[in-house]
Amino acid sequence: MTGAERSGRPAGAGEPAGFPLYPLLIAAYFPLYLMSADLGMTNLSDVVRPLAVCVLAALAATAGLGLLLGDRHRAALWVALGLVITFDFRLLQRMIDGVFSFWIEELPGIYALAGMVAAAVLIGWRARPGANFSRVATVAAAVMVAFPAATLVHRGLMVNTASADGGGERGPGDAAFEAVRPGGDLPDIVHIVLDGYSRADMLERYYGFDNSEFLDGLRSMGFAVADGATSPYSQTLQTMTSVFTASDLDGVGGERTGADLRDALRARLRHNPVMATLERLGYETAALDIRYDPVRMDQLDRLLDRHVLSNFEITGLRQTVFYPIALKAGLREASVPPETFAKAYERELTGPYFLYLHLLAPHPPFDVTRTGEALPPEGGFWSMNDGAHYTEHRPEKREAYRRGYVEKLLYTNDGILGLVGRIIGEAKRPTVVIIHGDHGGGLWFDHDSAERSCMQERFSPLLAVHASDGRLQRDLPRDIGLANLYRVVFNTYFGTAMPLLPARSVFVGWKQPEFRRVVAPAELARTCGPE
Structure with a gap:
């Protein structure tokens, strides 16, 4: 015993x-x-x-x-x-x-x-x-x-191996940016990314939505709209890395796969030549904090409205039992709160400045009405699932996606018109404003199957630009690929002569981001429909 x-x-x-x-x-x-x-x-x-x-x-x-x-x-x-x-x-x-x-x-x-x-x-x-x-x-x-x-x-x-090798910090096209020298009256630059925002023709075709009121509002403020713009990639991380490196990303990440490849892409985005060059020219750089780590630019001079809890911690909390209890108790906040559009972030900055606002709109979660009222996300759990991760190729889920997307898009439209109207109206210096989607919507998109995806919808983003002197509007090709966006901006305002890359769209696998397939022009032109 x-x-x-x-x-x-x-x-x-x-x-x-x-x-x-x-x-x-x-x-x-x-x-x-x-x-x-x-x-x-x-x-x-x-x-x-x-x-x-x-x-x-x-x-x-x-x-x-x-x-x-x-x-x-x-x-x-x-x-x-x-x-x-x-x-x-x-x-x-x-x-x-x-x-x-x-x-x-x-x-x-x-x-x-x-x-x-x-x-x-x-x-x-x-x-x-x-x-x-x-x-x-x-x-x-x-x-x-x-x-x-x-x-x-x-x-x-x-x-650690990639860092020791200097991976992600330079690319073959960086030399063109390094040749830029200070001079002249440098414009303030406001870069607004509306995640998953489709072109007007795609909204009409696949969502039954007429976006002319919003586009007419932009044009009345002097914006030019590229009604044939295309995305270089089907995913946000790759597209924004391509935009800020002004490249096609060939060779980035080498032979890495999966999470290792995404780490290399994120490192390349954080050390991109566009933002680095602007900082070297004396720009104050700032970004709005965002609940999506791949495009969270905390390496810039200022991160505005910094969140107390990390995105990973918030994601973890939303996986626990506490989240449905909070929703049941009415505790919720839209992924893009109304105050995002009302806050004059640009007033906090000293010119010349570069301000990057990446908003999860109209991308899921569909958690807000057109009037700005926060809603419990479809299905009860906050999620950024897009494409077939959301719709599961089911008609009723597609209809929920279409309904939620349009509702959030209307909310976004009102907010953006107010935001850019204030920026342009109060500008005391030369100012450039860029608004674009990183890719189109995901109503007919499958992250892991090019064959089950509507390439036309996914690779057709909104793009509108404004410059107080009108030069950028004149220089903007209507069918520009987003990889050329900063080639056009730098050629117009910083004295470079970078040739424009051939427009190219690449489907990337979600579970296997190393899988890349160039989308043929015929696929981009093909109209999709119910299965």
Whole structure:
């Protein structure tokens, strides 16, 4: 008989050794798995803080509950059950829906949560795990954690290798930008990207929406609209890297694949020659913070409206049980709040300045009405899923996409007209304003299948430009490829003579970004329709 049995205490209670580690490992698994599954869209360093918070919270909860119950192994089980419900609520809800699908299409979230909590309480109340259970659970949890940890270690080594090799910091076309020298009255530049904003002809054809009121409003302010503009890539990261390097990206990333390739592209975007040249010319550079890390320009002089929590932390919170509870309580904010359009960010800057505003509009989430009222996103969970990741090639989901896209587009149109009207009206210096979509909408797009994608819709973005002296409007080709955008700007205002690249559009795989297929002109001209 052990000393614990003779004293009447539960096995393991009050003993200094054998603290159960599996709740800490389960807590660590959640941020590690999310980071390993994000396909290179986020900085690796962003996992450190949520990892520490999760592990320390699990440690404190296990130790505190162990003192309260007088049994640390039982406390560990209670904490582990709580972590599983907190972090895996969405997965568990889908499993419950599958079980009850013969009876009810979808069990309301509050009932699913109540059922999970009741089951966890029953298990925690009845179970009496001991040291052996904790040891087995710890080994199982350690094996589980090892997989995402190994993935992240590999990715970290690849990032460090790329940095040591100077990867992502220069390209073959940078010499043309390096030849620019200060001189003349440099214009202020406002660059606005409306993520997923399609050209007018695509909106009419695929969304049944007439965008002439918005475009006429821009033209009345002196904008020129390129009604035949095309995107160089089907994804945001590649397109914006192409825009700010004024290149076709051939050779960027070398033989890297997956997350390693995206890391190389993100490094190239952060060290792009356009912004670097403007800084060298004496521009104050600034960007609005955005809930999308690939185009988050925190390397510039100023990051405006900086978020307290990182994008990775927000993504993690939205995967937990707390997010549907917050939505149920009415706590929500649009991905592009109305104040974004009302704030005069340009007034905070000293000319000449470069201001980059990348807005998640009209791109999902569809979480706002045309009047600016915040809505719970379609399906109940905030997500930037686009194309078939959203529609799943289902007619009813396509209709939800079309409806949400148009509603958010109307909201965006009103905000942009007010924003650029203020900038142009208050400008006291030569000013250039660029507005464009990085790519078109995703109603008929499949991230992982070129054959199931409507190339015409995806590669046809909005593009409108304004310059106070009218030169940029005159120099803008109507069928410009976005890779040439800053070639035209620099040729017009900074004395370069960069030749325009042949317009080229490239489909890129989502899960395999190394997969690239040049889209033939006939595909871009082909009208798509219902399957």
